Amino acid sequence: MSxxxxxxxxxxxxxxxxxxxxxxxxxQYELMKIPETEWFxxxxxxxxxxxxxxxxxxxxxxxxxxxxGTYDFALVHVDQQCVYQPIGKGKLFRELNEVxxxxxxxxxxxxxxxxxxxxxxxxxxKMMSKMIGPLAENCVMNSERSVEMxxxxxxxxxxxxxxxxPALPKEPRIVTSISPGGLDEYYNRKLLKAVQEDLRSxxxxxxxxVSVDVKPQNQEEYSRFIGSSLIYFNPTLxxxxxxxxxxxxxxxxxxxxxxxxxxGKYLVDxxxxxxxxxxxxACVDKLVELFYDYxxxxxxxxxxxxxxxxHFTTEQFIEQWISHISNVLNI
Numbered sequence: 001m002s003x004x005x006x007x008x009x010x011x012x013x014x015x016x017x018x019x020x021x022x023x024x025x026x027x028q029y030e031l032m033k034i035p036e037t038e039w040f041x042x043x044x045x046x047x048x049x050x051x052x053x054x055x056x057x058x059x060x061x062x063x064x065x066x067x068x069g070t071y072d073f074a075l076v077h078v079d080q081q082c083v084y085q086p087i088g089k090g091k092l093f094r095e096l097n098e099v100x101x102x103x104x105x106x107x108x109x110x111x112x113x114x115x116x117x118x119x120x121x122x123x124x125x126k127m128m129s130k131m132i133g134p135l136a137e138n139c140v141m142n143s144e145r146s147v148e149m150x151x152x153x154x155x156x157x158x159x160x161x162x163x164x165x166p167a168l169p170k171e172p173r174i175v176t177s178i179s180p181g182g183l184d185e186y187y188n189r190k191l192l193k194a195v196q197e198d199l200r201s202x203x204x205x206x207x208x209x210v211s212v213d214v215k216p217q218n219q220e221e222y223s224r225f226i227g228s229s230l231i232y233f234n235p236t237l238x239x240x241x242x243x244x245x246x247x248x249x250x251x252x253x254x255x256x257x258x259x260x261x262x263x264g265k266y267l268v269d270x271x272x273x274x275x276x277x278x279x280x281x282a283c284v285d286k287l288v289e290l291f292y293d294y295x296x297x298x299x300x301x302x303x304x305x306x307x308x309x310x311h312f313t314t315e316q317f318i319e320q321w322i323s324h325i326s327n328v329l330n331i
Contacts, residue, residue, distance in 0.1 A: 052218060191283065
């Protein structure tokens with residue numbers, strides 16, 4: 001009798017072989033926890049695995065090229081910047097999509113049709129739809145709002161492992177963890193900069209931008225820093241369900257965030273987090289108030305952790321992915 005538990009394990013009597021490339025390492029790290037899977041990533045290109053972000057999983061093997069007939073499906077990636085042909089990650093997607101023709105492909109769209117510095121949303125949607133073609137049917141996104149905006153795709157709520165994001169004793173610190181550059185409107189960096197400056201100049205409170213002001217050397221160091229921070233501030237406007245905000249929730253940090261991309265379906269304002277308007281004064285007023293109200297931050301942070309434990313665990317993430325993969329492979 002087979003010891004395999006997954007639908008593919010029971011059908012094939014072996015682990016599933018998946019081809020891909022490094023992209024969003026923190027996301028892929030969780031995907032590689034899907035049981036009975038082996039992952040094969042293309043090496044020697046511009047996107048690399050970052051051990052600073054996550055340790056490299058044991059079920060990952062690096063390969064020099066795509067070999068037809070070797071894998072069960074391929075996992076490919078796009079975001080809104082891929083529609084602009086000169087950008088390397090778009091070129092990578094197009095080349096992989098042309099080369100891989102013998103197996104099913106699942107597409108993950110990591111962004112939204114929001115890049116006002118370059119194109120309008122309708123134009124991005126048209127360009128993306130033309131670029132990905134039938135892959136829209138198997139496309140996965142991590143917010144329901146993203147699916148609505150693009151007009152295609154499947155929502156899978158992301159997840160993380162609670163034991164990797166412990167709730168530690170809190171230090172009076174306000175932190176944010178978003179990419180340090182690129183897609184300024186998407187990440188709402190103008191708001192973040194204004195909030196940082198106002199906190200420092202008017203209130204003598206230092207805001208810490210992780211990866212800019214502090215640079216953790218590995219996941220454990222990062223999770224301990226976030227987990228010991230009293231307040232997490234999320235300024236993003238169109239980033240779809242930011243993983244860093246979920247990580248902060250899981251650690252019991254008090255989350256102050258713009259009410260964007262589904263978060264209002266999970267957090268209750270003033271109970272498990274705080275919603276602020278998209279202007280510096282509203283953000284600074286709330287952050288200063290909470291900075292000097294340790295008890296409220298702890299109480300709300302622990303309620304936020306309960307939300308994360310209920311909705312954003314690796315277990316539910318894996319369950320959704322097993323179902324999606326099985327559907328794509330007709331198992």
